[in-house]
Amino acid sequence: MKKIITLICVFCISLISYGQNPLTIEGLITDDNDGQPIPSVNVIIKGTANGTSSDFDGNYKLANVTVGDILQFSYIGYLTQEVTVSNVTTINVQLKEDVSQLDEIVIVGYGTQKKKEVTGAVATINSETIDALKPTRIEQALQGQVAGVNVTSQSGSPGSASTISIRGISTNGDNRPLILLDGNVIEDLSVVNPSDIESYTVLKDATAGIYGVRAANGVILITTKTGRKETPLKFEYDAYVGFQQTTRRIPVLNATDYALLRNEAAAANAQPLPYNNIQTLGKGTDWQDELFQNALIFNNSITVSGGSKKSTYSFGSSLLTQDGIVGGPKSNFTRYTTRANFGTDILKNLKLKANLIYTGTIRKSLPENSLGSVLFNAVNFRPDVPVYNNAGEFSSSVTHPIEVVNPLKQIDNTFNRTQVDKLSGVFGLKYDFWNHFSAETNYQWNYSEVRSRSFNPIVDYGNGSVFNNTTNRQYVEGEQIFRDYTFDAFVNYENTFNENHNVKATIGTSVFKSTGDFYLAIADGLPSSSTFNNATLNDGTSITDPYAAISNRFFDSRLLSYFGRLQYNYKGKYLFSAVVRRDGSTSFGPENKFGIFPSGSIGWVASDESFLENSNTINFLKFRSSYGILGNDRIPAFGFESLLSGEGVYVFNDTIQTGTAIGPISNPEIKWEKQKAFDIGFETRLFKNKINITADYFNRTTDDLLLQVESSRVLGNNAPGSSNPTVNAGSIRNKGIEFQIGYKDKISKYLKFNLSYNVTTLDNEVLAVNNDIGYIFGGSFGIGQEDVARMQVGQPIGVFYGLQTNGIFQTQAEVNAHPSQSSLGATAQPGDIRYVDTNNDGEITIEDKTFIGDPIPDVTMGLNLTIDYKNFDFQTYLFASVGNDIVRNYNRNDEVTNLTVYSLDRWTGPNSTNTDPRLTNGATTNNLFSDYYVEDGSFIRAQNMQLGYTFNKEKLSKLKLDNIRVYASVSNVFTLSKYRGFDPTGSNGAAIGGGFDNGFYPNPRTFLFGTNIKF
């Protein structure tokens, strides 16, 4: 400890610079390639804060320079050059373009590698992209940026999560990739401040095999910002403020049209007309107008960083707060973070790194994306009911179906708050010895507390609603504590033999342990004086503990791993790499606890061959391929063991009695699932490195897929607290092509641009489901219609399963000529949907259900454009998804609820339409799940446009500032899509049952104004 304090003192002192015999140096900075002057190049005296930058004509002037000082010239995209000052006062510099981002170092797990020598499909995103996108969550910075990585938001509400899938969906279980933040496992991405991120590295293929059992869904390595050695103390302040608004309202009927159509529906069923005086109704209430609001977003962060000869340090703090476009402060997300990174060379060959991150988040949310959620209600609530009744109270939901209530009243009566406090730390040592060896050990840990509170006030929405709470004020308090650590230790050996044979070997071990405790208490019968703010558990007349019955209050999962990697290359031209990892996981039973995961990859840098060496066209060309076996242990714990974790609760003497019962059905034979991942691709740079292309073909087949398969219920698997067994019972293949092309050029000394485009195709097919019925079902449509999405052999996972339609019956003769639809629940009449007799048995039954849509896009794309002109910079970024379907499930289809304007095109008589069925209050089968409800969810979205202006440095130097940039940005600018719901980009993320839109909370359009100041 003493030593560390001494070190800190030493490097603080070293920050103070000394000056003597001042000179003034000036000169011109030009591009080595084309002789064009380069503006805005940083010129500093190495190891000091004394610096300037070149003007628009490439000229610079720097005073107070001493002979012997080293001038450092640096500019993005160019190699940094250093010149030692002699007596000459004019120093002209030609900067070389940094062609070789090839010399760039890539993190590949337990070590780094030169990008040129990487043999896997590895993509990197750096902080510039993150800075440009201004995401509130780190996943958003991956959306559309990396080929093969698909990010869909689970909701547009503040603080809600996104689903990340890398190269397709390989299980109906947990598809999340392994995400490591400085080596630290991270599950909840909302706690990370995006501006703390230095880079992302995405391991997409068998290269991820170094992470063995956790690699099957890909690996994302995130590095946080650190200081740089020998740089002076620097401050960076970043702030933006803006507002968000909805991008879309679903067009629903106004009160007059509503009444007309309701009358028609009643007449069709020979009922009296509900509305006799339509003229007075007018437009009525537009519930979505009442609901959507402009909402504030505000973020500021400060980073301090620097470094001495031996040490680096970086410190950051940030605050983000974001209200919702629905519910405003009732749908708020607030995050505050503080971070400190420190690194030092204790000895020349012993390096220490340490960092500590604290994050707090507070989230308030409203019911979302389900039957009876706020937006669902806004779409379905009657337009002829005012928001407030004559007494000035929220109007009641009389006659509505019991799940549909006044959405404003619902917001008013929703009270909840979830607070997360998380502390993470990394401590690492690296020791170099015997010239070629280094040993490294890292200890990473997380501790988080999640505390939640919610309060159910007395509320009567009317109509016997399921949300009514007539007598029982309820208060719920929960606490979850999560702790985990990862301990890695490994030794590297690196040597070159006979000048040409480069060998690098790594062996190591990794231990991971994650535990958690859950507490939840429900207090019922609170007094009338209770409010959300003052309620405590003790106020209740009774307190229940839901975990009393299901004793899964605690979890403990662990991983024990050994790994080895051998990398060899000949002259940096022929590249080989092999990895083997042995993992033991608590997820598996004694027989199958340990698994071995090998992978290998090869590469050939063709551009280093004599026939290409001097090519002017092809500056770089590398072919590479990889193959490996990866695992996945994200399955429910203790699936191999029959435990008394079920729910056995009964009532004696009018008192709840808690007993014991068997939990999930066990399968002692659970073993590793094995994903065989194959990749072949190439990377090239053409035309003076202006164009770069990366292309890959991948094929990932997962066998022995661990599934909770539908099983015979004679096993008792649908008893309370039980569930289907986890079985190695499936196989899925994901294959596709990734193609990425970038083009950057400088048109004049003022105008530069950078354009990149990526496209991924994905073909997902279920190859086997070994549970005797060949499928697993999920999803839910309308009220209680089940088995509407499947994982079934020959189909993509999550395929929609319903009736196929063939237009509308126009006449009774057409009905008579068609197989009977009666067994679906009602006899067809003209104006009803005609279903296809897919099994040709002469009758339409639920056996005629077939595959009617696919939630997985065939193709996803991203496009990024950056233009710099003088002091202005402009960025835009678009992404697109083609070929995914969405199920329209936000209509309640009740005889009272509102309808969308599309119902104005309904069937009204022979040949009126062949698309939308008639309206009737009578019994029909038109509400059964069919392709009538499936829509094309393809879209193109302009995700971000940003215009920035950077002030000239000369002017800033008077203010002692290095850099000021101001910008305005719009995110989610526009979306082109045929989809009629709120937002085609959303999905609940479920592999089976995703793509059902219950009134998706749309991603807001956000206008931001911000500044970035460096000094």
Place this chain on the structure above:
Amino acid sequence: MKVNKYIFSVVLACVVLVSCSDDFVDVQSQNQSSENYFNSEQDYQDALIGAYDLLQSTYLNVMLGEIASENTLAGGENANDAIGIQQIDDMIHTPNNEQLRDIWGWMYAGVNRANFILEFQDKIDFPGKENVIAQARFLRAYYYFELVKWFGDVPLAVDKRILFGEQFDIDRTPKENVYAQIELDLIYATNNLPVTQLDLGRVTKGAAQALLGKVYLYQDKFPEAALILDELIETGPYDLVTDYNTIFENDNENNIESVFEVQYTDLEGAGFGCLQCSEGNVAVGFNGVRNYQADPNTAGDVFESGFSFNVPTQEMYDAFSDDDLRKDIAILNIDQWAATTGITFSTGFEHTGFYNRKYIPRTGDANIGDANLTNPNNYRAIRFADVLLMGAEANNRGNISDDKAQMYLNRVRERAFGNMSNNTTATGNALTTEIYQERKLELVGEGHQFFDLVRTGRAASQIPGFQSGKHEVFPIPAIEIALTGNRWNQNPGY
């Protein structure tokens, strides 16, 4: 020196880790293993509560049994609301029916939980163990009786659970053999259960006798049925509640007429995601009046709203004579009720104007959400009135004693009319017909009628759409046949 210290610590860390043995990933669950249990009386008692738990899921058997009969229509919100229920109402059900699969699965869950105890019944001894075993055997019999009633031949597991993998080997057992096991279990229960239990809600000797009598009756074993039912009627502690109107109210649960009662409470929340997890009577919310609204403290403020399923038909209502006191207690005539109390309601699918008043939501419960699923109304599974009518039937149809049969029947009638002027003097087949009709009236809304019609061969004449030779049992869920390896034959006609 310091250098060496650091090197030492790095090396030490490596050594410690490398020496970390494979035991590191052997973690014991906080939950006990099911294979290493039953080490104390408490363990048996706790597992027994787990076996009782599935009784609560029989709400569906009761509701669907009623809907399958001619007494009620499916109702609900629309023609597709719970399509499986709608199809059973219309006798157009197929092997793809979610509700039938629920009944199948929940009853097997109950069987497995009872068998879990019986599998380990010899592990330890303690005083009163036979009471625990007898309760477990009663519960197994209860669940198997439901399975046989609904599905006919079913896989039979005795004193062992059906474990994962065994579903591919187990066959359907002829229902006679299943009945034989049910009888063995109930005879054991009859001989080993006390007349009264310390806890209200536990199975008693009388419950076992009544169920055994019922099981005999279902097999037309009239002498056996008469013997056990007579004994129960004569020696048991049960009697009719004087006022029919009070039987089904929540403040009169576990009354003297309840021979066996399934216990529910409103003290715990529930959701549609796991109906079988509810501690409330789910059927009650389903049966409730759609959008029922009464002003506080008015005469109508005694019921709460529900989903308007299981609505009695006009014919059912009319089957009661006007001087039958049960008429407006068993069935709620909603228009008449609204006219006198000023309550409002809305109409659902197949609205008849009638509701199953015995089992619709009452005010006064805690209404913990979802309030429709947490109604505390206990299900009076075997009422003494049912026992009397069964006793009457056994004595009459078994040609044992029509006098006794008349006496039993008249006890029920006297309460129903509040006088003796409706007492029967019929004998023989005429008496049989009167007993049948009395069962229909007395027990309407309680889920018995469909099975009574089937076992007495009258279903085809009473239930529209009922096909003899097919609808006596329900289809085995097709998915269950597939998931056990496609070895079972479907029930005839499906």
